[in-house]
Amino acid sequence: MSRPPQTPSSTSLRPIGLPRPIEVRADGDGRPVALTRTGTRGRRAAETPVESVEEVWRIAEAWWREAPQARTYYRVVLADGRPLSIFYDDALGTWSEQPY
Template sequence: MRASRARPLNQPRAAVVEARVDGTPVRVNRQPVALLREEWRVVDRWWTEEPVARRYFEVVLQSGENVVVFRNETRGCWFTQRGA
């Protein structure tokens, strides 16, 4: 039997996020956000041609699902890291 190839976990997937003026998500993939649990920023690789600047949010959707989303600050697009 051949060993299967390892697959990366929690790969980011494009998401449709509606946010307030301050950037806080209110809907993730059309599902209302019930609670904002945590927010943090990641700024890395600033010395390269492709720096990383992300604003992360851990939210609980109205359905009860726990989701981590982030906004790519450089490109202005949203992704889910876990859930939804």
């Protein structure tokens, strides 16, 4: 006898790749020079220098809506060699890490 397909409950589903807020120190041109992440328990990590900015791109979506999204993305390499994608949200004035 076969079982009917199981439907996962809403508590078992977890979205992936959601942006996480970070603190960024930027230079006079708005480019990131250091960042501070917050851990899962709310603890702030030490500030991490940005070694280089590898790529910059801008996204402007849904410009026809009341609240369009406009973000500037940066692909950075941290001082310890780790690559990271971060963005500045123009509408909210906040920085976030974008995991992939």
